[in-house]
Amino acid sequence: MPTRRTLLSGLAAAVPLAAAAQSPFAFSGPVTIVVPFPPGGSSDLMARLVAERIAPALGRGVIVENRAGAGGRIAARAVQAAPADGSRLLLANTSVMVLTPLAFADAGYDPAGGFAPVAGAAEFAAGMATGPMTGARDLAGLTAWLRANRERANVGVPAFGSIPHLTAIAYGRAIDLPLTVALYRGGAPIAQDLVAGQIPLGIGAAADFAGLHQGGQLRLVAVTGTRRAPGLPDVPTFAEAGLSGFEANAWNGFFAPSGTPAPAIAALNAAIVAALRESEVVRRLEQAALIAAPSDPETLAGWMTRDRATFAPLVEAAGPMQ
Structure with missing residues (x-):
């Protein structure tokens, strides 16, 4: 219903x-x-x-x-x-x-x-976000936290087979750390759990995290694509953050x-x-x-x-x- x-x-x-x-x-x-x-x-x-x-x-x-x-x-x-x-x-x-x-x-x-x-x-763009659980301010900091807390390396995505899911797989391979994928019903519930400290990492439409990022409740550390997303001039692309192969929007x-x-x-x-x-x-x-x-x-x-x-x-x- x-x-x-x-x-x-x-x-x-x-x-x-x-x-x-x-x-x-x-x-x-x-x-x-x-x-x-x-x-x-x-x-x-x-x-x-x-x-x-x-x-x-x-x-x-x-x-x-x-x-x-x-x-x-x-x-x-x-x-x-x-x-x-x-x-x-x-x-x-x-x-x-x-x-x-x-x-x-x-x-x-x-x-x-x-x-x-x-x-x-x-x-x-798809965006990678984190919250109070990691306290990371950038992609390098998030990667370091995940490597130090492998048993908690979980990532929320809005759908299996989606661009966020494929991004999660590609990121795990790039940092040589398989991530446990948790399926959510959309980007908004992922954002809520990030803010509440329930999960360390979420990937979804950057738009779903934009307001909370701008308000300081969570942190977008990277976006897909070849240029920064509108409304998020402070968020680097994956390439700018040091990882190539994340150019698809x-x-x-x-x-x-x-x-x-x-x-x-x-x-x-x-x-x-x-x-x-x-x-x-x-x-x-x-x-x-x-x-x-x-x-x-x-x-x-x-x-x-x-x-x-x-x-x-x-x-x-x-x-x-x-």
């Missing part, structure tokens, strides 16, 4: 009859954006910023539904099985749409055949069930792209270490194709996933 529902701007009743007659949608009622992770994380922020702004453009209410669990598989299966009319969208990231299906033979959904790309949304985008009519896809894309181009939205996303990247469906499909080719060898090298 969803953990939280938020109804934003129910405007359908205010739409003139002439506009309603020309609607590209064959359903009445709201559009639902399904987020595969709990409230409080970067995907949740993205969904709510967009939902609030597309409701007037679509002439109907927009609901954000958090359906967390199984690294996004529960949400993806639900949206793939939903009516193909534009009434339900999935806000999914690289892990959900590329890595999980590569890592799990029984993911239960088909990113290529089960979904229609609607709009690219943002690009973001992630993205998220909006998807509808396969078979959704082209006019509905076009209307949704136009509304989402316009929302993501608003200066206030760009500013809010940058504060959370997200780079707005509004795009058409074809570009989003291209991201998926490119990353399947890029990450397939890495997932295979990582070995069987739990």
